[in-house]
Every structure is written in structure tokens, then in C-alpha cells.
């Protein structure tokens with residue numbers, strides 16, 4: 004299968020001399036949910052920013068299967084980053100407005116994106132009136148409104164309580180089932196990575212090279228039973244072991 008996007012020997016050195024990614028090779032395949040897992044500071048966010056094109060690699064190449072794929076990116080951050088003076092509808096409409104789509108034409112697309120995250124009834128609410136989970140669902144709707152080929156998510160649920168996080172994990176899986184959007188997800192949580200992904204890539208500390216890779220059956224239903232099952236535990240154990248290796252710590 005041709006990757007949607009390929010990183011080849013990609014390195015990033017910042018102006019202060021910090022080498023954050025060191026010859027990273029990474030393919031993102033259409034339809035997968037790929038999670039980047041790794042120690043704090045290993046360069047996961049930097050890799051997402053390079054894929055998004057908001058930063059450039061110092062060395063190496065990033066190639067896309069098509070121009071359409073390169074242009075079709077949605078980005079969700081840990082902080083929902085909503086405009087506080089604009090209501091939910093206006094926040095989700097924003098990317099279309101910036102692309103010059105008029106409000107009447109945009110309305111069904113905005114409502115469709117809101118429906119995908121079950122936020123239709125909050126369309127007139129302002130961010131201050133929303134819970135943390137609702138804010139994040141609004142940010143996801145805003146990223147989806149342009150129908151991206153690739154959704155980049157940088158620790159989107161890290162600041163939420165565990166129940167909300169589990170609910171949003173399930174909503175993301177349902178959303179994925181309906182849209183088939185390719186997702187690259189960054190998290191610190193081994194459990195979240197195994198629950199959401201079809202592939203987990205573990206990056207090394209202080210260099211961002213691939214240390215481990217765990218492939219998870221995409222057809223396995225993701226539900227409470229999966230979380231308690233033997234397959235989940237085996238994958239989580241392997242991901243944890245790779246994470247310890249990435250941190251240079253002894254194996255379990």
C-alpha cells in the first residue's frame with residue numbers, strides 16, 4: 004500500500020542546537036490510526052508539526068501520495084484553542100470562513116461536523132459555557148469540517164478526567180468508523196495508544212528514532228471488553244516494554 008505520507012531520514016535541529024529528531028523514518032498509511040508514543044521531549048509534537056508543514060525538517064524528506072492529501076490536514080491540540088468570543092457554530096465555521104466559503108454554503112457542513120461529535124444542541128453556546136470534553140469535541144469538529152484526509156492529534160485528551168477521556172476515546176473510534184479518516188495521534192498513555200490505534204510506534208528518548216512498533220488488529224471491536232481482554236494486555240505490555248527501552252530503562 005502506498006503511504007499517505009512518508010518521512011525519510013527526517014532530522015530536526017533547533018536554533019539552540021538541540022537535535023530533536025535524528026533520521027526518523029516513518030510511513031503513515033491510508034486509513035490507519037497511528038499513535039506515536041515516547042518519552043517526554045522525544046520529538047512527538049515536532050514530528051506532527053513537520054507533517055503538518057508548520058515547521059521544516061533540517062535534513063531528510065517528507066513526501067505525500069498526492070497534493071490533495073498534503074492540503075487536507077486537520078490538527079487538534081491538547082488545548083482546544085477555541086475563540087472565546089465566538090460561539091460553537093462560529094468556531095467550527097472558522098476554517099471554512101478562512102477558506103472563503105460563505106456562511107450559507109458552510110452551514111450544512113458545520114452542522115454535519117457538529118453532529119459527528121454530538122454537539123448540535125450546543126451550537127449557540129460560547130466556550131466558557133462548555134465542559135472540557137465539550138470544548139475538545141468542538142475542536143475536533145473544527146478540524147473535521149474541512150473533511151481532512153489526515154487528522155493530526157497532539158495529546159488531545161490529556162487534560163481531561165478519565166471518564167471523559169474514555170468517552171472521547173469511544174467517540175473518536177466511532178467517528179473513525181464513519182469517516183475512515185487517517186489519524187496520527189500523540190499520547191503519553193500506553194492504554195490509550197493500544198485502545199485507539201491500529202499501529203503504535205514508540206520513539207526513542209532524545210532523538211526520535213523508532214524503537215518499537217506494535218500492530219493491532221484493526222477489526223478487533225474496541226469496547227470495554229477489549230480493554231479487559233488478553234490481546235489488549237499483551238499489546239500494552241509490549242508497548243510499555245518498548246517505552247522502557249526508549250527511556251534506556253531495564254525491561255520488566
Ligand SMILES: Nc1ncnc2c1ncn2[C@@H]1O[C@H](COP(=O)(O)OP(=O)(O)OP(=O)(O)O)[C@@H](O)[C@H]1O
Nearest residue numbers: 017018019021023042043044045046047048049050
Ligand atoms: N522551537 C524550539 N526551539 C528549541 N527547542 C525546541 C523547540 N520546540 C521544541 N523544542 C524542544 O524539542 C524537544 C522535543 O519537543 P516535542 O514537543 O516535540 O517533544 P514531545 O515528545 O512531544 O514532548 P512531550 O511528550 O513532553 O509533549 C523538547 O526538548 C523541546 O524543549
